[in-house]
Amino acid sequence: MKFLLETYGCQMNRADADRIRTDLSNSGFTEIEKNEIPDIIILLSCSVRQHAVERLHGRLWSLANIKRIKPELKFVLVGCLAQEKKSDLFDKYPFLNLVIGTDQINLVADLIIRNYNGLYTVQHNENIPLNSFKLTRSDPFKADIPIMRGCNNFCTYCIVPYVRGRERSRCKEEIIKEIDNLPETTKEILLLGQNVNSYIFDNLSFSELLDLISKKYNNLRIRFLTSHPKDLDLKTIEVMASNDNICKHIHLPIQSASDRILELMNRKYTFSEFDKKVEQLKKFIPSISLSTDIIAGFPSETEEDFLKSLNSISHFGFCSAFTYKYSPRNGTKASEFINQIPEEIRKERLKRLIQEVEKEVILQTQKQIGKKSKVLLEGKSHYGNTCMGRDEANRVIHIKNVENLIGEVIEVKITSSSGWNLYGDLIPE
Ligand code: SF4
Numbered sequence: 001m002k003f004l005l006e007t008y009g010c011q012m013n014r015a016d017a018d019r020i021r022t023d024l025s026n027s028g029f030t031e032i033e034k035n036e037i038p039d040i041i042i043l044l045s046c047s048v049r050q051h052a053v054e055r056l057h058g059r060l061w062s063l064a065n066i067k068r069i070k071p072e073l074k075f076v077l078v079g080c081l082a083q084e085k086k087s088d089l090f091d092k093y094p095f096l097n098l099v100i101g102t103d104q105i106n107l108v109a110d111l112i113i114r115n116y117n118g119l120y121t122v123q124h125n126e127n128i129p130l131n132s133f134k135l136t137r138s139d140p141f142k143a144d145i146p147i148m149r150g151c152n153n154f155c156t157y158c159i160v161p162y163v164r165g166r167e168r169s170r171c172k173e174e175i176i177k178e179i180d181n182l183p184e185t186t187k188e189i190l191l192l193g194q195n196v197n198s199y200i201f202d203n204l205s206f207s208e209l210l211d212l213i214s215k216k217y218n219n220l221r222i223r224f225l226t227s228h229p230k231d232l233d234l235k236t237i238e239v240m241a242s243n244d245n246i247c248k249h250i251h252l253p254i255q256s257a258s259d260r261i262l263e264l265m266n267r268k269y270t271f272s273e274f275d276k277k278v279e280q281l282k283k284f285i286p287s288i289s290l291s292t293d294i295i296a297g298f299p300s301e302t303e304e305d306f307l308k309s310l311n312s313i314s315h316f317g318f319c320s321a322f323t324y325k326y327s328p329r330n331g332t333k334a335s336e337f338i339n340q341i342p343e344e345i346r347k348e349r350l351k352r353l354i355q356e357v358e359k360e361v362i363l364q365t366q367k368q369i370g371k372k373s374k375v376l377l378e379g380k381s382h383y384g385n386t387c388m389g390r391d392e393a394n395r396v397i398h399i400k401n402v403e404n405l406i407g408e409v410i411e412v413k414i415t416s417s418s419g420w421n422l423y424g425d426l427i428p429e
Contacts, residue, residue, distance in 0.1 A: 002030050004038040008056050009046020011225060012164075013079060015144035015192055016105045017044050020078070022136040027109040040074040040112060045081035047159055050327035056081060060093050067095040076100065078108060080163040084331070087119050102164050103149070134181045141187045141378060141407050145178055146170065147209065148193035153228065155255075156266045156333035157298065157326060160194055167194075169201040172209065179217060187376050187409055188221040189213075196224050197231035207235035214243040221376060221392075221409060222246045226253065229277055230269045241284040247392040248285050249319070252277070253293035257312035258305035261298050265334070271308070278316055289319040289364075289393030296353050297326045297346030299337035306349050313356045319364045319393045321357045325350040361420055365395065368414045368422055373397065375412045375424070377405050397422045 003024055007017040020042065021031060032038045041063065046052040060077075067073055076098040077089060083101040090096055100108060101121030111120055137143055150165040151158075179189060191210070193199060199206035206224075214222050222245055229252055240246045252274075256262050259270045269277075281288045294309050313321065325346045328335035368391075375389035375397050386398045387406060398421060399412055405426070412424035 001028075001039040002032045002036060003040040003042055004032050005042045005044065006059070007044045009044075009048060009052040009080070011144060011190070011192060012146070012149075012194070013044050013046055014138075015146050016079070018135045018137055018144070019105055020044065020108050021138070022134070023106065023109040024112075025136055027113060029109065029112075037070075038073070040076060042076045042078060042108065045077055045079040047080040047084045047163055047329070049324065053081065064093065064095055074098075074112070076108065076112065078105065080159070083121055083163040084159065086121060090119070135178075137183065137186075140183065140185045141376060142190065143179075143182050143186050143188070144190045144192045145175060146192045147175055147196060147206075148199050151194040152198070153195060153268075154266060154333075156264065156337075157295065157329065159329040159332055162331055164194065167198060169193075169199045171201050172204055172212070175209070175213070176216070179213070179220075185407055186220065187407065188223065189217070191222070191224040194226060195228045195231060197227050197233065197236060205235070207233065207239045210236065210246065211239045211243065214239070214246050218243075218245050220245060221374075223249070225251050227251060229254070229274050230267070232277055234280065237281055237284050248287050249289040249291070249393040250281065251291045251293075254309075254312060254316075255293060255295050256298060256301070256305065257308040257315075258301070261301055261305050264300065264337070265295075265298060271312075290316055291320040291322075291394070292316070292318050293322045293324070294353055295324050295326050296349035297341040299326070299334055299341060300339040301326075301341055301349075306352075310352060310356050313353075313360045317364055318357070318360060319395065320361055321353075323350060323353040323357055362417075365417045365420060365422060368395070369417060371414050372427065373412050373414055373422075373424065374409055375399065376409050377402060377407065379406055391422075395422055396420065397424050399424050399426055402426050 005017055005021055007013050043056065045056050063075060074097045075095055077096055078100045079102055082089065082099045089099050097117050098111060099119045100111060104120055148167055148169040150167045151160045152167045154161050197206050199209060210224065227250055254274055255265055255267055257271050262270060278290065373391040375391050377387050377389040379387065381388040381398045386400050387402050388396055388398050391397055397412060402410065411427040413427050414422050414424045416423045
């Protein structure tokens, strides 16, 4: 049987997609090639951001028409939206055959083979091990390695703790086994979790795990995502500073720069505490690049609160930022706050945030001209005989005449920039 797997939402879902894909292939299913017609359509859903939810609902409505033309087609919905809405989804989309929650990704192939129909979700109260088998990875050079699942923080706007459950860290042996099984072409790994800084397994902390992995795999470039500002500790910063193969980039979501809003968000840090963490990072790693997440229009946010967030972009010199318009998620505390901000104001603030981020990113990009940079060459660019890759801060860099080096980490001298893009020349060894 042939399957089509579509993934919505975050990096965690993309990592889960690789597991589902591998499990299906190992069970005799084949992923469709372009223009082939599948027997099964699997949608890996997200309910964290409104945009991903809307895209998914749009897709589900269009699939209803396909089901009318091809009634034998099987539809499977997996992930956060499935965990959140459960059997309500069958009322809205009666053509769905199977709805599977977030912690059962290892069972997708098995449930399909058993011709299971209906809802399959469990409570997230135990550490469900992820298989450490050799995964069919969608990227030949980069691999996401989940080190933990779930979150204990209950930020008032966020649905993750409800749909992905409490924090459960993976044991070191399982993580090592997964890295050992990576294809030889892998050059970069991303240690992944909703809040990696609170990783703990048998007294092994995140900083210890990071140190151990970077030393054991000193041929790999290492990143990690996502860090919570309140949990980023000095030891982790020291480990980053002392291991050359850990990218000197950190994604540190500020969400708001107003202390009043941060408290309402239950973020458990103030602006000045965030500022001090950044100071510490810059002291130990002067070349550090910072990226962030910022929400516009959280309930009760005043223009004064918003301006603090807006000004934080240049204050911290973020190299990139994911900006969002606040959208109430059912079941979260903030969705019940009475002073919701009207849609037009949220939209208008988001627009200003995006403009400010663009301005800052271009400024930060221009500052790279003349500098040397280590770039993982990912493939051909859209123009000419140019290839593209990413530096340690995840910035896109285009380089000429390096086709034979695709898949390698090369040293580049940055020569010019255009918008968010950088251009450079290979520095011969
Ligand atoms: S830290 Fe907060 S925003 Fe991040 S996943 Fe946990 S609850 Fe959500």
